[in-house]
Amino acid sequence: MKGILSAIIFTPLIGALIIGFIPRTKDKAIKWVSLLFTVIPFVLSLIVFFNYDINSATKLQFVEKLPWIKELGMTYYLAVDGLSLPLVVLSALTMLISVIYSFVVDKRTKEYFILMMLMASSMIGVFMALDYILFYIFWEVGLIPMYFLIGIWGGPRREYAAIKFFLYTFFGSVFMLIAILGLYFYAPEGSRTFDMIALAQNTYAPRLQVLVFLGIFLALAIKLPSFPFHTWLPDAHVEAPTAASVILAAVLLKMGGYGFARILMPTVPDAFEKFVPLMAILGIISIVYGAYLAMAQDDLKKMVAYSSISHMGFVTLGFAALNVEGIKGATFQMLSHGLITGLMFILVGMVHDRYHTRKISELVNPMTYAPALSAIIIFTTMGSLGMPMLSGFIGEWLSIAGVFTGLGKWGLLYSVLMVLGIVLTAGYFIYMLARVFLKERRTKTEIKVSDLSFREMAIALPMVAMIVFFGIYPKPFLDLVQSVMHTMLK
Amino acid sequence: MNVDINFAPLGPEIIVATVATLLLIMDIIFVRKYRDVIGYVALFGLIGALAYALTYFGLRGELVVNQLAVDSLSVYIRLGILTVGIAIVLAAMRNTYTIAQNQGEFFALMLYSIVGTMIMAAARDMVTLYIGLELSTIPTFILVAFRKARAKAAEALIKFFILGLLSSAFLLYGLSLIYGLTGELNLAKIAGSLAGGMSPALAIASLLVIAGFGFKITAVPFHFWAPDTYEGAPVVVVSYIASVSKLGAYAILARFFIEALKVTQINWGLWFGALAVITMTLGNLMALPQNNIKRMMAYSGIGHTGYLLVGLAVGTYDGIWSMFFYLIAYVFAAIGVFFVISVHSTRGESDAISGYTGMAQTNPALALVMTMFFLSLIGIPPFAGFFGKYYLSLAAIKNNQVYLALLIFINSVISVGYYFKVIKAMYLQDPTAEKRPAIWPFTASMAMGISIIAIFYLGIIQKPIFTLAQKIYQTIKL
Numbered sequence: 001m002k003g004i005l006s007a008i009i010f011t012p013l014i015g016a017l018i019i020g021f022i023p024r025t026k027d028k029a030i031k032w033v034s035l036l037f038t039v040i041p042f043v044l045s046l047i048v049f050f051n052y053d054i055n056s057a058t059k060l061q062f063v064e065k066l067p068w069i070k071e072l073g074m075t076y077y078l079a080v081d082g083l084s085l086p087l088v089v090l091s092a093l094t095m096l097i098s099v100i101y102s103f104v105v106d107k108r109t110k111e112y113f114i115l116m117m118l119m120a121s122s123m124i125g126v127f128m129a130l131d132y133i134l135f136y137i138f139w140e141v142g143l144i145p146m147y148f149l150i151g152i153w154g155g156p157r158r159e160y161a162a163i164k165f166f167l168y169t170f171f172g173s174v175f176m177l178i179a180i181l182g183l184y185f186y187a188p189e190g191s192r193t194f195d196m197i198a199l200a201q202n203t204y205a206p207r208l209q210v211l212v213f214l215g216i217f218l219a220l221a222i223k224l225p226s227f228p229f230h231t232w233l234p235d236a237h238v239e240a241p242t243a244a245s246v247i248l249a250a251v252l253l254k255m256g257g258y259g260f261a262r263i264l265m266p267t268v269p270d271a272f273e274k275f276v277p278l279m280a281i282l283g284i285i286s287i288v289y290g291a292y293l294a295m296a297q298d299d300l301k302k303m304v305a306y307s308s309i310s311h312m313g314f315v316t317l318g319f320a321a322l323n324v325e326g327i328k329g330a331t332f333q334m335l336s337h338g339l340i341t342g343l344m345f346i347l348v349g350m351v352h353d354r355y356h357t358r359k360i361s362e363l364v365n366p367m368t369y370a371p372a373l374s375a376i377i378i379f380t381t382m383g384s385l386g387m388p389m390l391s392g393f394i395g396e397w398l399s400i401a402g403v404f405t406g407l408g409k410w411g412l413l414y415s416v417l418m419v420l421g422i423v424l425t426a427g428y429f430i431y432m433l434a435r436v437f438l439k440e441r442r443t444k445t446e447i448k449v450s451d452l453s454f455r456e457m458a459i460a461l462p463m464v465a466m467i468v469f470f471g472i473y474p475k476p477f478l479d480l481v482q483s484v485m486h487t488m489l490k
Numbered sequence: 491m492n493v494d495i496n497f498a499p500l501g502p503e504i505i506v507a508t509v510a511t512l513l514l515i516m517d518i519i520f521v522r523k524y525r526d527v528i529g530y531v532a533l534f535g536l537i538g539a540l541a542y543a544l545t546y547f548g549l550r551g552e553l554v555v556n557q558l559a560v561d562s563l564s565v566y567i568r569l570g571i572l573t574v575g576i577a578i579v580l581a582a583m584r585n586t587y588t589i590a591q592n593q594g595e596f597f598a599l600m601l602y603s604i605v606g607t608m609i610m611a612a613a614r615d616m617v618t619l620y621i622g623l624e625l626s627t628i629p630t631f632i633l634v635a636f637r638k639a640r641a642k643a644a645e646a647l648i649k650f651f652i653l654g655l656l657s658s659a660f661l662l663y664g665l666s667l668i669y670g671l672t673g674e675l676n677l678a679k680i681a682g683s684l685a686g687g688m689s690p691a692l693a694i695a696s697l698l699v700i701a702g703f704g705f706k707i708t709a710v711p712f713h714f715w716a717p718d719t720y721e722g723a724p725v726v727v728v729s730y731i732a733s734v735s736k737l738g739a740y741a742i743l744a745r746f747f748i749e750a751l752k753v754t755q756i757n758w759g760l761w762f763g764a765l766a767v768i769t770m771t772l773g774n775l776m777a778l779p780q781n782n783i784k785r786m787m788a789y790s791g792i793g794h795t796g797y798l799l800v801g802l803a804v805g806t807y808d809g810i811w812s813m814f815f816y817l818i819a820y821v822f823a824a825i826g827v828f829f830v831i832s833v834h835s836t837r838g839e840s841d842a843i844s845g846y847t848g849m850a851q852t853n854p855a856l857a858l859v860m861t862m863f864f865l866s867l868i869g870i871p872p873f874a875g876f877f878g879k880y881y882l883s884l885a886a887i888k889n890n891q892v893y894l895a896l897l898i899f900i901n902s903v904i905s906v907g908y909y910f911k912v913i914k915a916m917y918l919q920d921p922t923a924e925k926r927p928a929i930w931p932f933t934a935s936m937a938m939g940i941s942i943i944a945i946f947y948l949g950i951i952q953k954p955i956f957t958l959a960q961k962i963y964q965t966i967k968l
C-alpha cells in the first residue's frame with residue numbers, strides 16, 4: 001500500500017499529460033481517457049477507505065514522508081486520518097461525477113479535460129498534505145484551473161466571475177501564508193519545521209496565536225464562504241459551467257472547513273476559543289442572510305449558490321461550539337452538503353440542458369415528460385432542507401445540538417436562530433418546488449424533453465443512494481470523526 | 491610584478507571574448523549564404539564557456555586573480571549569465587527581422603557585453619568594476635538601436651544612452667569619492683578602512699553609487715528609461731537587458747554593499763527597504779494601465795526589482811541567498827515571456843496586448859508557455875517564482891521586517907491584475923481576424939524550453955542551485 005496516496009494525486013496528472021497528446025478533434029478519446037483517469041483515483045480512494053484501521057492507535061495512516069528541502073523544514077508529507085479520509089473520497093467521487101457529466105461538453109474539450117485533471121490532483125492533494133508548504137502549494141494550484149474553467153466555459157459574465165474568484169481567494173491565501181510563516185518562526189528553538197502535526201504540538205504565545213488565527217481565518221472564511229467574504233460565490237457558481245460548479249460546491253468549499261479542523265483548532269486553540277463569539281455571529285448571519293437571499297432569487301443556480309452559503313454557516317457554527325456534537329455536526333454537514341449540493345448543481349445543469357433557462361419563472365413543469373428527473377429534483381431538495389432520514393438532517397441536527405450546549409448562555413439563542421434558518425431553507429426550497437411543479441401556467445406550452453439518460457442516471461442514483469444511506473446510518477463517518485476528536489478538542 | 495598569473499579560473503571570460511572577436515572576423519569574411527554559421531559559432535562558444543564554468547561549481551573558498559575573485563558569487567552569476575546567454579542566442583539566431591545580415595556585429599556585441607557582465611560580477615576592485623560595467627553597457631547601447639529604421643528605436647536609444655551615461659558618471663564620481671576617503675581601490679581593503687566610520691562625503695558617495703547601479707537594475711527613481719527602451723528596442727535585446735544586465739548589477743550591488751560598505755554606520759536596511767517599497771509599488775501600479783506588452787514587462791521588471799531589493803534590505807545570510815535565488819527564477823521567467831513576444835510579433839501585430847486575443851486557440855502551445863511564465867512571475871506554486879518570493883519573505887520575517895514580506899505578497903496580488911490581462915486575452919477571448927501564421931523556428935522553442943525547465947526545476951527540485959546560492963553570503967562577507 002506504500003505510495004497509494006501519491007498515486008491518487010498523480011494519476012489525474014498523468015491523465016492530463018496523456019490528453020495533451022491526443023489531437024483536439026478526437027473528442028471521444030479525450031473523454032474516455034479522462035473517465036479512466038478519474039475512475040482510477042476513485043477506486044484507489046475506496047481501497048484506502050476500506051483499509052483504514054479505525055481502531056489503530058496511530059490515526060495517521062498511509063503515511064508518506066520524504067525529505068524535500070531539509071534546511072527549510074519542508075517535507076513531502078502525505079497521510080490520511082478520520083478527518084481527511086472522507087473528504088478525499090468525496091473529492092474523488094465528485095471528480096468522477098463531474099467528468100461523467102462533462103461528456104456533454106463540446107467546445108475546446110481537450111483544454112477542458114486537462115484542466116479538470118489538474119483540478120482533481122490539487123484538490124485531493126490539499127486534503128492529504130501534512131506539510132504546510134505542500135498544503136499551500138496544492139491550495140494555490142487549484143485556483144488556476146478553476147479560473148480557466150469559469151472563464152472559458154462559463155456564462156455571460158464569466159470573465160468577471162473568474163477573476164473575482166481568483167483575486168479574492170488569492171488575496172486570502174497570501175495572508176494564510178504569512179500566518180504559516182509565523183507558526184514556523186515562532187516555534188520553540190530547534191523545532192523549526194512545516195510539519196502540521198508537529199507544529200500543532202507547540203504552544204504559542206497568545207498574541208501570536210491571535211495574529212495567526214486572523215490570517216488563516218481570513219483565507220478559510222473566504223473559501224467557506226462565510227459572511228462577509230461570500231460575495232465571490234454567487235458570481236462564480238452562477239457563471240461557472242455545471243461541472244465546475246459541482247467541484248466548487250462539493251469540494252472547494254470544504255477546504256475552508258477542513259482548515260478549521262486541521263489547522264486552527266489543533267494549532268491555535270486559545271485564539272480559537274477567543275474568537276468563538278465572532279465565528280458564531282458570522283455563522284448565524286451566513287445561515288439566515290444566505291437563506292433570505294436564496295428566497296429572493298429567480299435564477300435556480302443562484303438560489304442553490306446562496307443555499308450553499310447558508311449551509312456552510314452550519315459548519316462555522318458547529319466548529320464554534322467546540323464540543324463533540326458540534327464538531328461531528330460540522331464535519332458531517334461538510335460531507336452531506338458535498339453530496340446534496342453537488343447533486344443539486346448537476347440537476348440544475350440537467351434542467352438547463354433541457355430548457356435552456358435557469359429562471360424559475362420561465363421553467364415549464366418537467367413532471368410531464370421527465371418524471372424521473374423531477375423525482376430526483378424533489379428528493380434532493382428535501383435533502384437540502386434537512387429532511388430527517390436524509391443526510392442533511394444529521395449534520396444540521398448535530399450542529400444545533402452542539403451549539404445548544406456549547407455556546408454558554410448564548411447557546412439557546414443561536415439554536416433558535418439556526419432552527420429559524422432551517423425553516424427559511426425549507427421556505428425557499430418549497431417555494432421553488434411550488435413554482436416549478438405546482439404552478440398553473442397561463443399558456444399551456446409544454447416543452448417535450450427527454451428524461452434521464454443512462455449517463456445521468458449513473459450519476460444521480462448512486463448519489464441518491466448515499467444521501468439516504470448516510471441519513472439512516474451515519475455511524476461509519478461519525479466514528480471516523482470521533483477517532484480524531486482528540487486532535488481538535490484540547 | 492608577478493607574471494605567473496593563473497588565468498585558468500577566468501577561462502569562461504577568455505573563451506567568450508575570443509569567440510566574440512572571432513565573430514567579428516567571420517563577419518567580414520563570410521558571404522551572405524554562410525552567415526547563419528555565425529550564430530552557431532556564438533552559441534557553441536557560450537556552451538563551451540558554460541561547460542568550463544561548470545567545473546567550478548563545487549568551488550569552496552575563492553581564487554583570486556589579481557582584481558577578480560572567482561568565488562561562489564561570481565561562479566553563480568557566471569553560470570546564470572551563460573545559461574541565459576545561450577537561451578537568448580538561441581532565440582535570436584533565426585530572428586532575421588532584427589538582425590538582418592548583421593549577425594557578426596549583433597552576436598559579437600552581445601558576447602562582449604556578456605564578458606563585461608561576468609567581469610563586473612567578479613570584480614573586487616573599483617576600477618575593474620567600472621571596466622566591467624562599461625564593457626557590459628556600451629554594446630547594449632548599440633544593440634538597442636539595432637533596427638535603426640524605427641522611430642521608437644531612436645527614442646529608446648536616446649533615453650537609454652543619455653541616462654546610462656549619466657548614471658555611469660554618477661557611479662564614477664561616487665567611486666572616486668570613496669577612493670578619496672579611503673585611499674584604497676580594493677573592496678576588501680575599503681571595508682577595513684571605513685570600519686565604523688561615517689561622514690557626509692561617504693553618504694554622498696554611497697548615494698551616487700546607488701544611483702549608478704540603480705539605473706541598471708531599474709530601481710525607482712532611476713527607472714525612467716526602462717519603459718521606452720523596452721518598447722523601442724528589439725525584443726531579443728530587451729530580453730538581454732532585462733536579464734544579463736540585472737544579473738551583473740545585483741552581483742556587484744551585493745558585493746559592494748555587503749563587503750565594502752556594510753561596516754559603516756549607515757542604516758542600509760532602512761535605505762534599501764525604502765527603495766524596495768517604492769520600487770515594487772510603483773512598478774506594479776504603473777504596469778496595470780499598460781496596453782503595450784513590452785512596456786508592461788518593463789514595469790513588471792521594475793516591480794520585481796523591488797522584491798529583489800528586499801533581499802538587500804534584509805542584508806542577512808537569508809536575505810542574500812534568497813535574493814540570488816529569486817533573481818535566477820525571475821530572469822528565466824522574464825526572458826521566457828520575451829521569447830514568446832518575439833515569436834508572436836512575427837505575425838505582424840504591434841505589441842499591443844489586444845494582439846494576443848485568442849492565442850490559446852490559434853497557438854495553444856505558445857499560450858500555455860506564456861501562461862506558465864506569468865504564473866511564475868506572479869508567484870503561484872509550483873513555479874520557481876513562488877519559492878523565490880517565499881524565501882525572500884522568510885528572510886524578511888526572520889529579520890523582524892515583516893512589513894517587507896507583507897508588501898511583497900500584496901504587490902503579488904496586485905500584479906495578478908496586469909498579467910491576467912494577457913492571460914484573459916489569450917484564453918478567455920476568441921481570436922479575431924485572421925493573421926499571418928507565426929514564424930516559430932526550432933531554436934526559439936529550445937530557448938523557451940530552457941526557461942520552462944528552469945522555472946519548473948527551481949520550483950520543484952531546487953537543489954543544487956539552492957545550495958550554491960547559500961554559499962554566496964559567506965564569500966562576500968568578511
